[in-house]
Amino acid sequence: MLNISVIGGSEVPPETCAIAREVGRLLAKGGATVFCGGLSGVMECVAIGVREENGLVIGILPGTDPDAGNKYLSAAIPTGLGYARNFLVARAGKVVIAIDGSTGTISEASFALTEGKTVISIGSYEITPNKKGEGRFIKARTPQEAVELAFQIAGEE
Amino acid sequence: MLNISVIGGSEVPPETCAIAREVGRLLAKGGATVFCGGLSGVMECVAIGVREENGLVIGILPGTDPDAGNKYLSAAIPTGLGYARNFLVARAGKVVIAIDGSTGTISEASFALTEGKTVISIGSYEITPNKKGEGRFIKARTPQEAVELAFQIAGEE
């Protein structure tokens, strides 16, 4: 199983959506199973990309209604945990790709780092791990760079 | 999304495995996405059945290793929650089909009932909901009966 989680804002401008979609396409082409939060914005755009390449994209939803996810998901898991489902999104992937976003995305990215996972970020904010055992926070400039790094790092681990 | 969860023992005799496999086949034929605990026994047998009909079966794993699941899963979600992942399995489906099992299965079935979901049981134990708002516990004798009931009830809700 090559699980990659993609996290990011639920309200994003078209250029960010285009980045997420391209990330989705490239991950699906490479054979990854993609996990996301299942809702709008980056979560929807990445799902569009994955489906364009006939990949598998699974949404981990905050609520209890499986139909609350975006319509591009291959499958949706209603957790009923509220935003605490963020931690499950971070745990689902061997590597996490973060695209923009606000505090929800930061909670997922920093949690992944705490658990020793690499977070590859296409976006503006920085998180600086400073403790032994924490994962690496790596900036990528393009979807291609982010996905290549993700596959490389997932392969090492 | 038509999510059905299938729960049951991790160590089962061949005849129970055959039941789980047939349940998996019938759910996949009917277009359901099947959720299970991702490990051995009923969880593996139902996955075999789902894949025989080219369906989608997702394992919600207790540990953090995505490769700890059985090899028939379409996708595996490592949760790191230990057996507390049981409640996620119960929440994932609109209806839960229970096939045999011990206390782990009972925890999932009774939790689903607490949340108002119908549990269709092919097996020996009984749970008797006695409070308003709890779901129904229905016995089925065959995989066919269980799956027909599951689709009917999921359609009503």
Added chain:
Amino acid sequence: MLNISVIGGSEVPPETCAIAREVGRLLAKGGATVFCGGLSGVMECVAIGVREENGLVIGILPGTDPDAGNKYLSAAIPTGLGYARNFLVARAGKVVIAIDGSTGTISEASFALTEGKTVISIGSYEITPNKKGEGRFIKARTPQEAVELAFQIAGEE
């Protein structure tokens, strides 16, 4: 830390409440920290008993409002997990005392057994663990018997 969890129905007759209250009193006298689901019925009655003996009783709440718990709790933890907080109640105690209840209580008791914990039951239903590694399900007739067993078993582990 000697944590004991007490679980049971949210709507109970006076005689069941009296049992829970006596369990609470005896646990507090013995120096246990008592965990419960924080709401009404057995959860409230056990809290009354604990406070009568100046003990510590902590409610693990399903919602996000700390004030939704009963007024006898020493502290209330709002989890926002819904009934999935049941698993936390079961995990909090070294031993679990179950007093009556319906599917919610069964989900907690069976989950505790799955995790290898002893469940001491004053009530009508039976759970029969049948797998290696599962805890023991023991019936007690009186609060005294239940609490003595709980302290004895917690001391062994």
Added chain:
Amino acid sequence: MLNISVIGGSEVPPETCAIAREVGRLLAKGGATVFCGGLSGVMECVAIGVREENGLVIGILPGTDPDAGNKYLSAAIPTGLGYARNFLVARAGKVVIAIDGSTGTISEASFALTEGKTVISIGSYEITPNKKGEGRFIKARTPQEAVELAFQIAGEE
């Protein structure tokens, strides 16, 4: 119930410990129930402070052993969720006080902000909420300022 969560690094220099201890003292004096992650560093120092003023401090532990917490806790809840217990620490308090720390603390602080809670930070990093519904991130220079703000904001909500 006036619950305040205090989060921060598990390895801190003496001056940070002194800050956490003073925060604990002032919260206990003001009648708050203090929640923390239950381990070392800020979690232990705040507990020392709370106990010096005879307050109540509850540790929400990542593991399953109630005795893994620091010895100053009034009560310890073993969750078995690993670092996913971070979200429970963030949910437990009406307001969160963050003292230094690395990615674990950032995951708790950003999660609290996502859920609309105010985070009062005595430390070096910044989180900038940029979405409607997110909580406020406020910097405080001293324990006195942080605790006064915490009580004031908890009272408003």
